[in-house]
Amino acid sequence: MAGIGGPIGHWITREMVIAFAVIFSIPFWINAVGLYQYLGVEILIWMIYALGFNLLLGYTGKPSFGHGAYFGIGAYAFGLAQQHVVVNVWIGIGIAILAATLAGAMVAAFISHRRGIYFALMTIAFGQVFWFAAVKWHALTGGEDGLQNIPRPDVFSISLKDNEALFYLAFFFFVLVVIALWRLIHSPFGKVIKAIKQNEMRAGFIGYNVRLFKFMVFTISAGIAGLAGGLFAMAQGSAYPDVMSLHVSGLVVMMTLIGGGFVSFWGPVLGTVIFFLARDILGVLTETWLLWYGLMFIVVVMFKPEGLAGIWQDLTRTRVSKSESVDTSLISSARR
Amino acid sequence: MDFILNLLPYIVNGLSLGLLFTLIALGFMLIIGVMELINLAHGSLFALGAYLAMVVISPHVPWLGAFGTWYLGLPIVLRYVLAVVMAPALVAVVGMVLEVCMRPTYGKDPLYGLLLTFGAALVLEEAIRVVWGSAEQMLQVPQNLMGPFMLGGMIYSKYQFFASAFAIVIILLVWLFLERTPYGAIIKAGAHDSEMVRALGINLTRLRLFVFGFGTALAAIAGIIMSPIWGLRPHVGVDAVIPAFLIITLGGVGSFFGAVVAGILVGLAVGITAGFASEWSLLSMYLLLIAVVTVRARGLFGKKSILEA
Numbered sequence: 001m002a003g004i005g006g007p008i009g010h011w012i013t014r015e016m017v018i019a020f021a022v023i024f025s026i027p028f029w030i031n032a033v034g035l036y037q038y039l040g041v042e043i044l045i046w047m048i049y050a051l052g053f054n055l056l057l058g059y060t061g062k063p064s065f066g067h068g069a070y071f072g073i074g075a076y077a078f079g080l081a082q083q084h085v086v087v088n089v090w091i092g093i094g095i096a097i098l099a100a101t102l103a104g105a106m107v108a109a110f111i112s113h114r115r116g117i118y119f120a121l122m123t124i125a126f127g128q129v130f131w132f133a134a135v136k137w138h139a140l141t142g143g144e145d146g147l148q149n150i151p152r153p154d155v156f157s158i159s160l161k162d163n164e165a166l167f168y169l170a171f172f173f174f175v176l177v178v179i180a181l182w183r184l185i186h187s188p189f190g191k192v193i194k195a196i197k198q199n200e201m202r203a204g205f206i207g208y209n210v211r212l213f214k215f216m217v218f219t220i221s222a223g224i225a226g227l228a229g230g231l232f233a234m235a236q237g238s239a240y241p242d243v244m245s246l247h248v249s250g251l252v253v254m255m256t257l258i259g260g261g262f263v264s265f266w267g268p269v270l271g272t273v274i275f276f277l278a279r280d281i282l283g284v285l286t287e288t289w290l291l292w293y294g295l296m297f298i299v300v301v302m303f304k305p306e307g308l309a310g311i312w313q314d315l316t317r318t319r320v321s322k323s324e325s326v327d328t329s330l331i332s333s334a335r336r
Numbered sequence: 337m338d339f340i341l342n343l344l345p346y347i348v349n350g351l352s353l354g355l356l357f358t359l360i361a362l363g364f365m366l367i368i369g370v371m372e373l374i375n376l377a378h379g380s381l382f383a384l385g386a387y388l389a390m391v392v393i394s395p396h397v398p399w400l401g402a403f404g405t406w407y408l409g410l411p412i413v414l415r416y417v418l419a420v421v422m423a424p425a426l427v428a429v430v431g432m433v434l435e436v437c438m439r440p441t442y443g444k445d446p447l448y449g450l451l452l453t454f455g456a457a458l459v460l461e462e463a464i465r466v467v468w469g470s471a472e473q474m475l476q477v478p479q480n481l482m483g484p485f486m487l488g489g490m491i492y493s494k495y496q497f498f499a500s501a502f503a504i505v506i507i508l509l510v511w512l513f514l515e516r517t518p519y520g521a522i523i524k525a526g527a528h529d530s531e532m533v534r535a536l537g538i539n540l541t542r543l544r545l546f547v548f549g550f551g552t553a554l555a556a557i558a559g560i561i562m563s564p565i566w567g568l569r570p571h572v573g574v575d576a577v578i579p580a581f582l583i584i585t586l587g588g589v590g591s592f593f594g595a596v597v598a599g600i601l602v603g604l605a606v607g608i609t610a611g612f613a614s615e616w617s618l619l620s621m622y623l624l625l626i627a628v629v630t631v632r633a634r635g636l637f638g639k640k641s642i643l644e645a
Binding site: 250 | 463
């Protein structure tokens with residue numbers, strides 16, 4: 001991980017404190033730098049989504065090109081719960097997480113024994129099935145238009161109509177997700193999934209039930225995507241099938257990779273910020289910003305697949321002792 | 337009996353769709369076979385081929401001047417044939433550039449190649465949007481290919497029959513090329529064991545470049561044939577790449593015969609479902625894939641390959 005600071009106890013690290021402090025302060029200065037409050041909300045939601053996704057891509061080495069499905073299911077579940085069950089944030093988010101987790105578990109049961117590219121292909125197939133259902137099942141999802149007028153309920157009699165209030169609700173969930181994921185990754189469970197990333201077959205030979213671990217990672221990742229989706233539905237006031245498309249599913253892959261999800265816990269967070277800044281700053285200059293963003297992604301994959309966090313680590317590596325760098329090169333050559 | 341007779345048009349539709357799907361999947365299959373790479377940009381190259389063909393058939397370029405007017409005066413059949421030759425050649429060049437970009441990822445985790453082609457798909461789609469706009473466009477085809485005709489009391493579309501026949505010809509040509517020429521033998525050998533092929537003194541770098549160009553040219557041909565049926569919008573690439581990968585996964589990686597069988601199966605599934613629930617017809621291909629792959633992990637005719645590692 002990036003070399004600044006070690007853990008403070010088992011749950012919180014210095015990096016976390018810095019990240020939380022910076023993000024907490026966003027609403028105070030975001031208007032001053034010419035951006036707007038809603039952007040902060042959007043970035044936070046996608047950070048949650050990308051962090052959950054990176055558990056799968058960066059830590060287990062399994063790409064999912066259909067992750068938007070679970071984000072979308074979370075959004076629809078939240079919207080339907082608000083409209084038909086009860087107007088309450090906690091119940092809505094709970095249902096969103098539950099729905100996405102169940103969908104993720106169902107898909108994971110089908111694909112958790114697939115390896116390599118077959119795994120990636122099956123995630124696309126299932127992602128498309130959910131997207132297709134969302135577009136065509138008018139009675140439930142409202143078709144192409146999606147669900148409209150999803151309310152933003154009050155939390156403890158604080159109105160979320162204000163984007164700042166919603167920002168701090170999202171921040172609360174962000175903190176929970178970061179701490180939970182950090183703990184999970186630095187637990188024995190985390191060690192096993194990293195072993196699966198390095199060599200799935202060998203991890204199996206050691207005696208780990210690789211299929212079960214992949215199942216769990218996929219399900220957890222889908223559940224977190226569902227949480228982000230629920231928040232997104234609340235922020236947007238609507239849920240629509242577009243977020244489930246292959247295109248938007250791909251964006252989260254790009255964010256995670258450009259930021260450096262392969263080598264750093266904070267990669268997805270960095271990548272999300274870059275994406276939204278690119279969208280809002282390049283987007284003002286040119287209509288074709290996504291073209292440039294895509295080209296940037298290609299260049300990153302070609303020359304620096306470790307992403308921005310990887311560049312950061314290269315810059316700080318000079319301080320690391322030589323024996324350690326020999327160590328890492330041995331590990332990476334053993335992966336071949 | 338009546339039931340089957342009522343179903344007949346759907347079966348015919350399904351068969352023709354299946355042949356077209358196979359055509360889309362052909363180039364994809366070649367690239368997977370030799371490069372061990374899923375080319376997610378296949379669909380965007382498919383779309384690019386169709387757009388380029390549209391430009392060749394009816395260019396609206398003011399600076400062409402008198403030549404442009406003279407060119408547009410040529411019979412459409414001639415311009416169409418020219419498009420079928422030129423557009424794939426241009427797309428092959430784009431494909432070769434993509435292959436060169438891909439080189440740094442060789443020997444690394446196959447995930448990187450997958451991610452790179454994914455980025456390329458996005459870039460190509462955006463580029464198409466920038467050049468030709470998001471609105472739906474039309475690819476002109478010769479007049480006598482248009483319109484319906486009657487057969488056994490049923491109405492069929494002429495173009496669909498032309499497209500199916502075209503698909504059969506291309507599939508046969510590719511098969512002959514792979515099975516009956518020395519180049520085909522090298523490609524198949526490269527797919528089987530690329531290290532050994534290199535050891536035998538064949539320039540693997542050039543082989544990969546060539547195969548990528550060939551595969552993407554096939555994508556472009558499929559795009560030209562398909563776009564009068566599907567319409568032409570920047571997003572059409574996704575509609576093409578999904579059946580392609582689905583057919584390859586279903587048929588089994590590295591099996592020509594498997595791809596053809598899977599293509600026709602998928603076409604039939606979509607065509608017949610359209611007879612009962614047209615809204616949901618495309619869903620049937622995903623369900624077919626999930627059902628088959630659950631039972632047979634490597635598809636119908638698949639062999640063990642490096643892609644699983």
